[in-house]
Amino acid sequence: MDYKKPVAQALHETLKEDLSYDEIYSLLEKPKMAAHGDLAFPTFSLAKLYRKSPAQIAGDLKESVTAPIIKDSETVGPYLNFFLDKTLISREVLNEVLDQKDKYGSHTIGENKNVPVDMSSPNIAKPMSLGHLRSTVIGNSLSEIFTKMGYNTIKINHIGDWGTQFGKLIVAYKRWGHEEEVRANPISELLRLYVKFHAEAETDIELENEGRLWFRKLEEGNEEAWELWTWFREESLKEFKKIYTRLNISFDSYSGEAFYNDKMDKVIDLLEEKNLLSVNRGAHIVDLDKYNLNPALIKKSDGATLYITRDLAAAFYRKENYNFAHSLYVVGQEQSNHFNQLKAVLKEMGYDWADDIHHIPFGLITQGGRKLSTRKGQVVLLEEVLNEAVEQAKKQINEKNPEIENKDEIAEQVGVGAVVFHDLKNDRLNSFDFTIEEVVQFEGETGPYVQYTRARGMSILRKAGQMTFDPADTYSLTDEYSWDVIKLIQEMPEAVMRAYNKFEPSVIAKHAISLAQAFNRFYANVRVLDEHEEKNSRLALVYAVTEVIKEDLRLLGVQSPNQM
RNA sequence: GUUUCAGUAGCUCAGUUGGAUAGAGCAUUCGCCUUCUAAGCGAACGGUCGGGGGUUCGAAUCCCUCCUGAAACACCA
Structure with a gap:
C-alpha cells in the first residue's frame, strides 16, 4: 500500500486550485529524521503564489489538511510534517504481503512483452573471469527484475566461439596439445596452449601466419578444423555450465558468434540496398559523422566481416524472432562506443526500434590496479x-x-x-x-x-x-x-x-x-x-x-x- | 589530443525529483550473550562533498571552468 497517495489526496483537497495531484505527490518527501515524521510537505513553491512566508503557509495547511491516515501533523519552519497512523498502515501492509507472498512487489507493465537479455558471453577455451561474472549476475538479476515487471525475458548467452584465435588454438593444439589433457581439464589446458602460442609467437613469426591459415580452413569448412572447433566448444561449454549451475543460472539460448556466420550477408545486402555503404581505405564503412561517431567498419579491406556486422545480424535476428519490446546487452562499459555505433547504423537504416536496444554497461574489475589479461595469463579464476x-x-x-x-x-x-x-x-x-x-x-x-x-x-x-x-x-x-x-x-x-x-x-x-x-x-x-x-x-x-x-x-x- | 564516465569520513560506498542538522559498512576504541542464532545490537571516533565561479528561497545534486583518475577512440571482440 502506498500511503503517500491518501496524504497527497488530502493535500489536494485544499490545494486543488493551485497544484495538481501529481505535483503534490512528487513534492511529498520522506524525511531523513524520525523527529520530522513519516512524510513531509515543503511549502516553498507556494510562497510566491500566495505572497506569504512558507512557514505561514505550512501553518495554514496544518489546520485544513486531514485524513483518517494522518494521525498528527506539525509544522517546522516551511515544512508540514505528517505523522501517520502506524496501526492502520501496518495492518494494511501486512495484509498485502501475507496475501501476495512472493508476488508482492510485482508489476504488470511488461504484460508478456519480450525482452532478450544478452549476458555472460564467455569465450570458448578461456576461463570465465570476474568480468564475465559481472555480466552474468547483472544480466540474470535484470532478467528476474524484468520478469517481476511482467515481461517475458529470454536469456541469451552470446558465446565467443568464432574468430582468428581459433586458428591459433588449433595450431597450438596440434603442436603441443594432448587429447587426454584437454578432456581432463578443458579450459585450463586450452588456456595454457593459448598462452604458450602467444609466448612462442614473440620469437617465431611463422606461427601467426599458420594460425591465420588454420582459421581460413575453419571458415572454409575443413573437416579437421571443424572437428577440433566443435570439440573445443563442447568441452568449454560443459565447464561453463558447471559454474552456471553453482550460480543457479540457466539460459534460453547459447547461440554465439558462429551462429550468425550465415546471417551477415543479408545485413550487407540491406546496407547496400539502402545506399549506406561507402569504401574508405579499402574497407566498407557506414559513415556516422552526423552522430558524432567514428565510421562503422562493416567489412575489412580484406573482405572479412567484423564485430559490428555480426551484432547487426544478431539484432535483426532477435527483432524478427522475439519482436522485442526492449533488447538488453549486459556488456562492459569499454564497449559503449560499439553499441552507440550499432544503434546509429540501425537508425540510419530507418529502424526506430534501435531506441529499444539498451547497452547496460558495467565498470571494470582490476587487480592490483591492473587490467586483467587472458593473453598474458593474468586472470582471476x-x-x-x-x-x-x-x-x-x-x-x-x-x-x-x-x-x-x-x-x-x-x-x-x-x-x-x-x-x-x-x-x-x-x-x-x-x-x-x-x-x-x-x-x-x-x-x-x-x-x-x-x-x-x-x-x-x-x-x-x-x-x-x-x-x-x-x-x-x-x-x-x-x-x-x-x-x-x-x-x-x-x-x-x-x-x-x-x-x-x-x-x-x-x-x-x-x-x-x-x-x-x-x-x-x-x-x-x-x-x-x-x-x-x-x-x-x-x-x-x-x-x-x-x-x-x-x-x-x-x-x-x-x-x-x-x-x- | 578528442569523447565518455568518475572524484563524498583512513578504506569501500549510499545519497531517488535540487529540500531540514550530508548517511551506512569496514577499520580503530568501548559496551551488550542464564532471554527468539553475537554472521547480531548499541556507543565513540571520523567531512573544505576534488578546487574556484555561477543559477536558486535552498546545491553533494543543475551550469561554466580548472585539477586528478579510468575507459574508448578504423580494419580484435
Whole structure:
C-alpha cells in the first residue's frame, strides 16, 4: 500500500486550485529524521503564489489538511510534517504481503512483452573471469527484475566461439596439445596452449601466419578444423555450465558468434540496398559523422566481416524472432562506443526500434590496479573465487553452528551468495579493484548478513510453530522498531520499479540491506515469542520480513537458506 | 589530443525529483550473550562533498571552468 497517495489526496483537497495531484505527490518527501515524521510537505513553491512566508503557509495547511491516515501533523519552519497512523498502515501492509507472498512487489507493465537479455558471453577455451561474472549476475538479476515487471525475458548467452584465435588454438593444439589433457581439464589446458602460442609467437613469426591459415580452413569448412572447433566448444561449454549451475543460472539460448556466420550477408545486402555503404581505405564503412561517431567498419579491406556486422545480424535476428519490446546487452562499459555505433547504423537504416536496444554497461574489475589479461595469463579464476568463498563459509558454520544439517549445501549458498551480492550491491558502473578478502566478507553490508537476518527470522517462526498467517486478520503493531520495518517492506515495490527504470540491481541490494538492518534492530529490542497482545502481529511481521528478504535475494540471484 | 564516465569520513560506498542538522559498512576504541542464532545490537571516533565561479528561497545534486583518475577512440571482440 502506498500511503503517500491518501496524504497527497488530502493535500489536494485544499490545494486543488493551485497544484495538481501529481505535483503534490512528487513534492511529498520522506524525511531523513524520525523527529520530522513519516512524510513531509515543503511549502516553498507556494510562497510566491500566495505572497506569504512558507512557514505561514505550512501553518495554514496544518489546520485544513486531514485524513483518517494522518494521525498528527506539525509544522517546522516551511515544512508540514505528517505523522501517520502506524496501526492502520501496518495492518494494511501486512495484509498485502501475507496475501501476495512472493508476488508482492510485482508489476504488470511488461504484460508478456519480450525482452532478450544478452549476458555472460564467455569465450570458448578461456576461463570465465570476474568480468564475465559481472555480466552474468547483472544480466540474470535484470532478467528476474524484468520478469517481476511482467515481461517475458529470454536469456541469451552470446558465446565467443568464432574468430582468428581459433586458428591459433588449433595450431597450438596440434603442436603441443594432448587429447587426454584437454578432456581432463578443458579450459585450463586450452588456456595454457593459448598462452604458450602467444609466448612462442614473440620469437617465431611463422606461427601467426599458420594460425591465420588454420582459421581460413575453419571458415572454409575443413573437416579437421571443424572437428577440433566443435570439440573445443563442447568441452568449454560443459565447464561453463558447471559454474552456471553453482550460480543457479540457466539460459534460453547459447547461440554465439558462429551462429550468425550465415546471417551477415543479408545485413550487407540491406546496407547496400539502402545506399549506406561507402569504401574508405579499402574497407566498407557506414559513415556516422552526423552522430558524432567514428565510421562503422562493416567489412575489412580484406573482405572479412567484423564485430559490428555480426551484432547487426544478431539484432535483426532477435527483432524478427522475439519482436522485442526492449533488447538488453549486459556488456562492459569499454564497449559503449560499439553499441552507440550499432544503434546509429540501425537508425540510419530507418529502424526506430534501435531506441529499444539498451547497452547496460558495467565498470571494470582490476587487480592490483591492473587490467586483467587472458593473453598474458593474468586472470582471476571465477571458480577459485567461488571455492574460496564457500570454504570460508564452511569454516564459519563450523565455528558458529556446528550442529546444523546440510552444512555443504548451506556453505555453498552462503559462499556463492557472498560473491554474487558483493558484485551487485554497488552501482554497476563503479569499477573496483579485486581483493578476495573483500569479496569474502560476511559481516556488515553483505549477502551473508542479509541471509543470516532471514535465518534468524525463520528460527523464530520454527520455535513458534507457525508458518502460515491469515491475510485477513486484524494485525496491530505500534512500536517504533516495527514501524521502521513496515516502512521498508512498504517501499519494496517502489524499489523494484526503480531498479527496473535504471537497469540497476543494486537498488534491490540496498533495499535488502536496509530491511535487514531494520529487522535486526527490531530483533534486538522487541521480544517476539514472549506473551504479549501483539504477539501474533509480531510473528506475522517476522514472516513478512522473511518473505520479502527472500524475494529481494531471489531478484539478485542469491539463495536464502532457512538456517545458517 | 578528442569523447565518455568518475572524484563524498583512513578504506569501500549510499545519497531517488535540487529540500531540514550530508548517511551506512569496514577499520580503530568501548559496551551488550542464564532471554527468539553475537554472521547480531548499541556507543565513540571520523567531512573544505576534488578546487574556484555561477543559477536558486535552498546545491553533494543543475551550469561554466580548472585539477586528478579510468575507459574508448578504423580494419580484435
